[in-house]
Amino acid sequence: MDTANHRRRKLINNLMQALTCICALCVVAPLFLVFYHVLKSGLSSVNWAFFTQLPKPVGEPGGGVANAIVGTFELLALASVIGVPIGVLGGIFLSEYGSLGWNWWIRFGADVLNGVPSIIWGMVVYALVVLPTKRFSAFAGGIVLGMMMIPLIMRTTEEVLRLVPVGYREAALALGIAQWRAILQIVVRTALKGIVTGVLLALARVAGETAPLLFTAFGNRFWNHHLADPIAALPLQIFSYAISPYEDWNKQAWAGALVLLMFVAIINVSVRLLTRDRFSAKS
Amino acid sequence: MTNEPNRLRPPNPAVANAAAATEQRPTVPVSASAAISTRELSVFFGNDQVLKKVSLEVPAKAVTAIIGPSGCGKSTFLRALNRMHDLVPNARVEGKIQLFGQDIFAPQIEPVQIRRRIGMVFQKSNPFPTMSIAENVTVGLRLNGLRNRASLTERMEQALVMSALWDEVKDRLDAPAVSLSGGQQQRLCIARALAVQPEVLLMDEPASALDPLATARIEDLILELKKDYTIIIVTHNMQQAARISNDTAFLYLGELVEFGPTSKLFTRPLKKRTEDYVTGRFG
Numbered sequence: 001m002d003t004a005n006h007r008r009r010k011l012i013n014n015l016m017q018a019l020t021c022i023c024a025l026c027v028v029a030p031l032f033l034v035f036y037h038v039l040k041s042g043l044s045s046v047n048w049a050f051f052t053q054l055p056k057p058v059g060e061p062g063g064g065v066a067n068a069i070v071g072t073f074e075l076l077a078l079a080s081v082i083g084v085p086i087g088v089l090g091g092i093f094l095s096e097y098g099s100l101g102w103n104w105w106i107r108f109g110a111d112v113l114n115g116v117p118s119i120i121w122g123m124v125v126y127a128l129v130v131l132p133t134k135r136f137s138a139f140a141g142g143i144v145l146g147m148m149m150i151p152l153i154m155r156t157t158e159e160v161l162r163l164v165p166v167g168y169r170e171a172a173l174a175l176g177i178a179q180w181r182a183i184l185q186i187v188v189r190t191a192l193k194g195i196v197t198g199v200l201l202a203l204a205r206v207a208g209e210t211a212p213l214l215f216t217a218f219g220n221r222f223w224n225h226h227l228a229d230p231i232a233a234l235p236l237q238i239f240s241y242a243i244s245p246y247e248d249w250n251k252q253a254w255a256g257a258l259v260l261l262m263f264v265a266i267i268n269v270s271v272r273l274l275t276r277d278r279f280s281a282k283s
Numbered sequence: 284m285t286n287e288p289n290r291l292r293p294p295n296p297a298v299a300n301a302a303a304a305t306e307q308r309p310t311v312p313v314s315a316s317a318a319i320s321t322r323e324l325s326v327f328f329g330n331d332q333v334l335k336k337v338s339l340e341v342p343a344k345a346v347t348a349i350i351g352p353s354g355c356g357k358s359t360f361l362r363a364l365n366r367m368h369d370l371v372p373n374a375r376v377e378g379k380i381q382l383f384g385q386d387i388f389a390p391q392i393e394p395v396q397i398r399r400r401i402g403m404v405f406q407k408s409n410p411f412p413t414m415s416i417a418e419n420v421t422v423g424l425r426l427n428g429l430r431n432r433a434s435l436t437e438r439m440e441q442a443l444v445m446s447a448l449w450d451e452v453k454d455r456l457d458a459p460a461v462s463l464s465g466g467q468q469q470r471l472c473i474a475r476a477l478a479v480q481p482e483v484l485l486m487d488e489p490a491s492a493l494d495p496l497a498t499a500r501i502e503d504l505i506l507e508l509k510k511d512y513t514i515i516i517v518t519h520n521m522q523q524a525a526r527i528s529n530d531t532a533f534l535y536l537g538e539l540v541e542f543g544p545t546s547k548l549f550t551r552p553l554k555k556r557t558e559d560y561v562t563g564r565f566g
Contacts, residue, residue, distance in 0.1 A: 099372065167409035171472070174365060175423035175479055176399030185426055189413045 034261070042258030045251045050259075055221050055237075058246055065256055067223050068237040071138070072260075074224070075217060075233055076203055078142020083149025084199055090150065091157025091195075096183050107158075110151035121148055122212030130216060138224055138231035141217025145206040152205060156198025160191040197271050204267040208260060210235035234260045317381075318343040318483055318513035319364060324378035326359050326368060333359045335537040336378065341483075341530075343383075346505060346514045348528035348545065350521060352560070356537040357517040361485050364515070365401040366394040383482070399427070402476030406488040408468035410460035410475070417456040419471055423479040438478050446474035447504050466497025473504065477512075484508065486516040490523065502527050521561055525549050533557050 049064045056063030090110075094103050125144040130136055164187050172182035188195065213219070218230035219240060234256055241253035317340040326334040334356045341347045349357045359368075366387065368374040380387045387397045410419045420439045421429075429435060439456075443449040448470045452463070460471055469489060476484060486505070490498040505514060505527050518524050524531050525545060532542040533556075541548060541557040552558045559565050 165409070167405060167407055168411060170367065170370075170403075171405065171409045171411070171475075172422075172426075173370065174367065174398055174401075174403035174405075175426075175475065176395050176397075177423065177426045178395055181426045186411055186413075186422075190411070192413075 038254060038258045038261055041251070042254035042256075045255035046258060050252070050255055054223070055252075058249070061248060063252075065232075065234065065237050065252065065259075067220065068232040068234045068256065069259065071217070071220070071224060071232040072207065072234045072263075074138060074227070074231060075141045075145055075213070076207060078138065078227070079145035079149055079206060080199070080203065082143060082146025083153055083202065087150045087153025087202070088157050088195060088199075090154040091161060092183060092188065094154065094158040095161035096179075096187065107155070110154050113151040114155070117211075118148065118209050119211040119214075122215055125212065126215045133228075135228065136216060136218030136230040138217060138227040138229065141213050141231060141233065142227075144212040144216045145209060148206050148209065148212070149199075149202040152202040153198050156201065157191075157195050160194030160198065161187060163194065164190045193274055197275055200267050200271050200274075204264045204271075207264060207267075208235055210239050214239075234263075316343045317341060318383060319515070320381045321360075321363075322379040322381075324360070324363060324376070324380060326356070326363055327375040327377070328371070329373045333537055334363065337534070337537075337539045339532055339539060339542055341513060341515055343513045344509060344511070345529040346509045346516060346527050348524035348531045349515065349517045349534060350519075350524050350531060350560075351534035351540075352565070353519075355534045357534055358487055359537075360534065361403075361487055361515060361517050364483075364485060365398050365403055367403075369394050399479055400481055401483045401485060402479065402481035403485045404469070404472050404476055404487065404489045406491055408465060408472050408492070410463070410468050410471050412459070412461050414460055415457045416452050416460050416463070416471060419460045420474050420478050423475060427479065438480075442474040442478035445477050445508065446470045447500065447507070448474055464497075466493050466500060469493060469497070469501060470504065473501075473508075477508075481512070483513045483515065486514065488517055488519060491519060498523070521549075521563075533560060535560070 049062055051064055051069065052066050053062070053064035054067055055065060090106075094106060098106070121144050125140055125147070129140040129143055133140075168186055168190060169182060172186045173179065177186075213233050213236050217233055217236065219236040220230045220232040224231040238253045238256040238260065241249040241256065244250065244253075319339075319341040321337055321339050323336040323338055324334060325332060325336055337356075337360060349360060351357050362368055363376055364380060364387075366376075368376050376388075382397065382400060386392070410416075411422065414422060417439055418425075420442050421435045424435060424438060429438075440449065443452065448467060451467060452458075452471075455462075460468065463471060469492075473484075473489070490501045493501065502523065505516065508514060509529075516524075516528065528545045530543065531545040531548045533540045533548065533552075533554075535556060541552060541554050543553075548557060549561050552561060
């Protein structure tokens with residue numbers, strides 16, 4: 001009787017363990033699926049020319065996406081110019097200054113913004129920048145990605161600044177150091193790795209955005225010579241190649257996807273390396 | 284800053300006789316040499332009154348201990364003296380505090396000015412984790428605008444010698460501050476406070492987290508420092524107060540119960556409650 005009961009318990013325990021294990025595997029399975037498919041379909045088209053040449057016209061084999069790779073970096077640079085200072089300074093305000101009531105609203109606003117679908121960001125910037133200037137441009141693309149980065153960076157900056165013990169702020173102020181100096185040179189410096197991590201994650205997030213770039217950066221089959229002109233970006237290139245009926249282009253879309261995936265993976269790995277000793281500095 | 288009639292200190296006949304003498308025992312309170320005097324000092328956090336009309340005169344170049352059970356307002360009192368409560372949104376300070384005769388709440392006075400003259404050492408040692416030993420000592424000077432490398436080095440050495448840490452760290456000044464032991468870290472924090480050459484040093488249970496050996500070193504250091512500095516120390520440890528202080532104030536439930544020469548307060552207290560506390564009957 002007693003042993004039977006125990007056997008039943010053990011069985012249920014094992015069943016539950018198996019069930020949770022399967023669910024956990026289901027979570028990471030897509031990652032391997034994605035990697036496997038992208039690698040299998042993309043690797044054959046990734047070669048030196050893919051990184052160094054412009055796209056070839058339809059029907060002509062070869063060619064690359066050099067302009068899109070450079071374009072993505074240009075867009076990310078533009079976005080960082082807008083998103084990093086505003087996001088970091090906003091995060092500093094939330095953590096170090098401000099009143100409880102105000103901060104609640106700002107935080108709430110930032111969280112809502114983080115949930116806004118990216119196509120809506122694109123439409124807003126289309127209305128605010130593209131329509132008045134009457135042109136798609138790298139600027140518009142940079143602005144939309146930068147705006148998307150602001151709430152992301154602001155919230156992560158706030159969170160990591162809050163992790164800095166109050167004792168450091170008090171020690172700095174008790175030395176007669178002005179508050180802004182104490183914040184910049186002691187609090188922010190202590191949390192710098194975390195802030196950089198937040199910036200990198202925001203970059204990784206917007207690097208793959210396609211929808212907001214469709215009607216802002218627009219895409220370009222040639223080099224962009226002026227930031228007021230349309231510019232190519234990897235996600236846009238992947239999009240237009242993937243929906244095209246040409247097999248050559250489809251292959252290149254896979255290759256582009258592989259490059260983009262690697263880029264995002266590299267950012268994530270470097271974030272891991274950066275944060276690895278983050279807590280060893282604290283006693 | 285005349286002698287108040289309601290002072291708790293009993294009249295000391297030795298004072299009158301020695302009035303003409305230039306060198307007086309540090310335990311003898313003389314209003315003219317009061318470093319800090321508070322008049323009806325009250326501190327509120329929201330609706331809670333944590334400190335109730337405390338009037339106290341802290342003699343210069345002596346050690347004054349603040350004792351009392353947990354939550355009696357010791358730290359609150361200490362933090363009022365260098366205007367640390369300015370940083371707490373719902374804190375309110377009433378009453379007067381004078382630093383060598385100067386009203387520290389005068390409208391033209393910036394809290395930063397006050398904090399440069401009143402150094403502070405905290406319960407938990409808090410050297411800045413991103414800085415080396417040397418940088419920790421000079422940070423107060425550097426962030427207050429001192430750039431001259433030679434004088435920075437000189438003041439650093441001076442402060443480390445004064446805090447009895449020089450011999451232990453002189454060969455590894457560029458090592459991270461967090462590589463020091465707990466007791467060394469606390470002495471580093473004392474050096475950091477001394478480097479900006481304050482007139483008064485506030486210590487909030489500076490040895491409560493240290494082992495007996497490190498505690499003894501800190502106590503020796505305090506006895507050494509009182510030749511040049513006015514020291515106010517909050518302590519839980521009554522033996523410590525008895526060993527190192529010239530005067531002792533006993534706070535209970537936010538009120539000043541008794542203030543007088545340490546020897547007297549511990550052997551012949553005027554109030555029953557003081558006697559109960561120092562003999563360990565409560566608290």
